[in-house]
Amino acid sequence: MKSLIKILAIAVVLVAVSCKKDTAPNYQFMPNMYESVGYETYSESTAFRNGVEAQLPAEGSVARGFIPFDIENTTEGYELAKATLTSPLDSTQVDLERGKALYDIYCGICHGNKGDGQGNLVKREKILGIPNYADREITEGSTYHTIYYGKNAMGSYANQINEEERWQVVSYVLKLRADLVK
Amino acid sequence: MKKPYQSLEVNITNNMKKVIHRKLSKNILGLGLIILLVFTASLSAQEGDPAKGKSLFNANCAACHQLDKKMTGPALRNVEARLADEQGLDRAWIYDWVHNSSGLIKSGDAYANKVYNEYAGAAMTAFPQLSEKDIDDILAYTAEVKKEAPTAVAAAGTGAEAGATTGGVSNELVLAALAVLFALLAVGLVLVNKTLRRFAEAQGVELPEETKRMPLWKAFVKNQFLMLVSAIFLLLAGAYFIYGYLMQVGIDQGYQPVQPIHFSHKIHAGDNGIDCKYCHSSARVSKTSGIPSVNVCMNCHKSIYEYNGETSAEYTKEFYDDQIKKLYAAAGWDDANQKYTGDSQPVKWVRIHNLPDFVYFNHSQHVSVAGVECQTCHGPVETMEVMYQHAPLTMGWCIDCHRTTNVKVEDNAYYEKIHEELSKKYGVEKLTAAQMGGLECGKCHY
Numbered sequence: 001m002k003s004l005i006k007i008l009a010i011a012v013v014l015v016a017v018s019c020k021k022d023t024a025p026n027y028q029f030m031p032n033m034y035e036s037v038g039y040e041t042y043s044e045s046t047a048f049r050n051g052v053e054a055q056l057p058a059e060g061s062v063a064r065g066f067i068p069f070d071i072e073n074t075t076e077g078y079e080l081a082k083a084t085l086t087s088p089l090d091s092t093q094v095d096l097e098r099g100k101a102l103y104d105i106y107c108g109i110c111h112g113n114k115g116d117g118q119g120n121l122v123k124r125e126k127i128l129g130i131p132n133y134a135d136r137e138i139t140e141g142s143t144y145h146t147i148y149y150g151k152n153a154m155g156s157y158a159n160q161i162n163e164e165e166r167w168q169v170v171s172y173v174l175k176l177r178a179d180l181v182k
Numbered sequence: 183m184k185k186p187y188q189s190l191e192v193n194i195t196n197n198m199k200k201v202i203h204r205k206l207s208k209n210i211l212g213l214g215l216i217i218l219l220v221f222t223a224s225l226s227a228q229e230g231d232p233a234k235g236k237s238l239f240n241a242n243c244a245a246c247h248q249l250d251k252k253m254t255g256p257a258l259r260n261v262e263a264r265l266a267d268e269q270g271l272d273r274a275w276i277y278d279w280v281h282n283s284s285g286l287i288k289s290g291d292a293y294a295n296k297v298y299n300e301y302a303g304a305a306m307t308a309f310p311q312l313s314e315k316d317i318d319d320i321l322a323y324t325a326e327v328k329k330e331a332p333t334a335v336a337a338a339g340t341g342a343e344a345g346a347t348t349g350g351v352s353n354e355l356v357l358a359a360l361a362v363l364f365a366l367l368a369v370g371l372v373l374v375n376k377t378l379r380r381f382a383e384a385q386g387v388e389l390p391e392e393t394k395r396m397p398l399w400k401a402f403v404k405n406q407f408l409m410l411v412s413a414i415f416l417l418l419a420g421a422y423f424i425y426g427y428l429m430q431v432g433i434d435q436g437y438q439p440v441q442p443i444h445f446s447h448k449i450h451a452g453d454n455g456i457d458c459k460y461c462h463s464s465a466r467v468s469k470t471s472g473i474p475s476v477n478v479c480m481n482c483h484k485s486i487y488e489y490n491g492e493t494s495a496e497y498t499k500e501f502y503d504d505q506i507k508k509l510y511a512a513a514g515w516d517d518a519n520q521k522y523t524g525d526s527q528p529v530k531w532v533r534i535h536n537l538p539d540f541v542y543f544n545h546s547q548h549v550s551v552a553g554v555e556c557q558t559c560h561g562p563v564e565t566m567e568v569m570y571q572h573a574p575l576t577m578g579w580c581i582d583c584h585r586t587t588n589v590k591v592e593d594n595a596y597y598e599k600i601h602e603e604l605s606k607k608y609g610v611e612k613l614t615a616a617q618m619g620g621l622e623c624g625k626c627h628y
Contacts, residue, residue, distance in 0.1 A: 006416040010423060022438045022570070027431050034432070034538040041470045042533070052528055075305045105457040117241075120455045127485045129245030135311060152246050152254045152307075155481035160463040 067163060073149040078142060085141030087167050099172030102165055106157055107173070115176030127153075133173065134180035143170045230315075235323030238316055242309060245485075249324060252520055253485070255301060258324045269293050273321070280317055282308045432538075438570035439532040443508045444501070445569075449491060452564035458556045465545040465556070473531055476513040483509055487517055497567070534571050535560075541577075541626050552615075553590050558583075584620035588612040 028034045039045050039053040048055055062068060071077045071085065087094075104113055110130050112118040117130040147166050150156040161169065239247075246254035265271040271293060278286050279294065283306040286294040298305065312320075382389055402408055450456050459465055461479075464472030489502035510517055514526035537543050548554045557563065561572025573579055591597040591613070601613060608617055619625060 006413075006420055010416075010420055022436050023440055025437055025439075026434050028538075029432050033540055036539040042473055042531075044530075050528070105459045106463075109454075109456050109460065121482070124454060125240075126454065126490075127245075127482065128240045129243055129247075131242070131245070131307075136307075150481075153485050155477060155484065157481075159475065160460075160478065162467075 069148055071145060077149075078145050078151070080141075081145035082139050082142035085139075085144060087140045087144075087170060089164075089167050089171065094171045095168055096172055096175060098165075099168040099175075102161055102169050103172045103176075106160055107169065110154075115173065115180055129153075132180065133177040138173070138177065140170050140174065143173050230318035230320070230322030232319070232322040232326050234316075235319035235321070238312070239320050239323050242312065243320065246306070250328065251487070252518070254520065255306060256297070259328065261324050262321050263325065265293075273318075276321070277314055277317055279306075280309050280312060282310065284308065433574050433576060434534075434536075434571050435574040436570055437534055438568055439534060441532055441569075442530050443512070444497075444505050446497075446502075447563045447566045447569055449489075449502075453491060458563070459549075462556075465549045467546050467550070469544045469546070471545045471549075476509060476526070476529065479509055480513050480515060484515070484520075534569060535575065537575060542628065543626070551590075551594070552587075554587075580626070581616075581621060584615040587615050589615055589618050 036043075039047075041053070043053045044051055045053045057063070071081045108119055110117075110119040110121050110127055111133070112122070112130075115133040117132040119130065121127045122130050144166060145151075146154065147157050147161070147169060149158075157166070243258070247256070247258045249259045250257055262273065262276065265276065275286075275291075275293075283294065283298075285308075287298050287305075379389070450461075451458060461474040462471040463474070463478075464470060483506060487506060489499055489506065491502075493499050493502070509515075512527045512529045514523045515521075516523050548559075549556070559573050563569065563572075589597065589601075589612075591601045600618070604613055604617060605611065610617070614620070
């Protein structure tokens with residue numbers, strides 16, 4: 001009789017273990033210590049009308065340390081940036097190593113790590129028609145404008161790299177172009 | 183003295199031959215041209231080289247134009263014929279447009295302005311580097327008749343599927359045949375046994391009678407020693423399993439939820455080699471690694487509207503194309519008109535890696551400062567068709583890594599002094615994260 005109970009207990013445990021499915025999260029010991037009281041990143045929330053924690057900032061608000069970019073996302077804006085906008089980084093602040101690291105992550109996949117328009121996605125014929133930097137008249141301003149707003153099929157990268165990082169990438173792009181034109 | 187004369191003679195005859203030959207070929211060419219002109223007037227537009235045109239098209243135009251689909255710019259299949267028929271514009275106009283479209287717009291050309299306004303003022307890049315011959319080649323490529331490739335691919339696909347299913351059937355057949363064989367063997371054994379017994383009976387051989395014995399379980403219960411041993415064994419085994427079960431509560435290793443959009447890390451990070459931080463850009467600079475907003479997806483998927491890679495029976499091209507359509511619905515992207523409708527839907531991704539609320543973890547500290555590879559904790563993500571949790575994310579797992587990993591102090595002025603002092607204190611060259619205080623409770627629990 002005793003052993004029967006034990007066999008039953010083992011069976012229960014085994015069933016409980018085998019019930020663990022990979023598509024559902026596991027049990028937690030004390031859920032109120034696991035689950036955050038505050039809103040977690042990307043969580044759902046009933047506090048807002050559209051039910052998500054991630055809210056857009058109020059219109060017209062400016063984040064601390066953020067400097068608004070005045071030039072518009074138009075062809076005229078592009079030409080204006082090309083003619084007038086210059087990098088705020090001086091020669092001591094330009095860090096080509098960091099620029100390269102960022103460029104390789106965000107730009108190299110299409111533009112190629114050498115800037116020749118032969119990135120991996122181009123080689124695999126996923127995205128075509130990426131120009132070689134040497135074939136384009138680009139300046140600091142036009143490159144920054146393109147990173148900020150995107151151009152034609154290229155999207156904006158303003159949300160992936162911040163202002164200082166964008167200017168580092170710009171410096172690196174111009175260095176690549178100088179190497180290619182040589 | 184004879185030689186020069188001879189060679190001169192040879193030269194003359196050679197030249198004469200050549201001249202005759204040239205004239206002949208010219209005549210043939212002329213005849214051929216006349217025949218061609220007579221039979222197909224439209225061929226005159228195709229003097230360019232379509233093969234060269236294709237490579238030029240892919241290198242220069244394909245960023246904004248496709249042959250059969252409106253992208254940033256209009257579809258270009260048969261563009262020359264289309265312009266000639268609808269607008270009465272000739273090839274010279276196309277040269278002008280390609281070489282300097284904005285100049286043409288400024289000159290007040292009616293159709294140029296119409297196109298410019300139709301595409302919301304997206305000015306086409308000027309291509310002065312393309313010669314008229316290059317443009318002829320590209321036009322020859324755009325004038326090519328559309329190939330009916332998709333149907334052929336589909337046919338091949340169904341063929342492959344049929345092959346796979348027949349493979350499955352043959353496997354099952356082999357198994358069934360084996361089962362039948364074993365059943366026959368069993369029946370055969372029973373029959374042999376029966377016949378042998380009948381023989382024994384017929385020949386009067388005495389078969390030993392089975393004596394009534396005590397049932398096994400009763401003997402087991404009566405044996406006190408055996409009972410004790412088995413009880414101890416069962417207790418220990420039970421404790422082992424219960425302990426194992428309790429220890430895995432709260433651990434989600436291997437958790438693999440079904441996501442609203444089937445995003446394959448294998449295709450994106452593996453096949454295409456996109457850096458993790460391209461999409462999870464905030465892992466560099468913030469606590470959370472960040473789920474990319476759909477505009478990051480659209481960076482590429484504005485141009486990539488269909489899947490053309492490897493497929494399997496489970497993940498077909500249609501299946502993947504559906505996922506891209508789901509993305510377009512979420513982003514509010516109208517693919518036919520290449521416009522955002524403004525009607526977007528947040529994607530309800532299911533979170534996989536989730537640390538308890540009582541522990542602090544910061545991605546930027548590990549990714550940017552320590553330079554830890556994403557794969558160290560997240561496993562071979564670039565091979566995962568469906569994402570799952572690779573590491574147990576328990577405290578023991580964190581501590582193990584802190585004990586064995588050396589802190590990257592090179593080129594980091596912040597660590598110079600503290601590294602110097604601590605390495606003196608511990609008498610070691612390289613410091614592990616634990617020696618830097620990576621085991622202090624308050625580092626992660628506060």
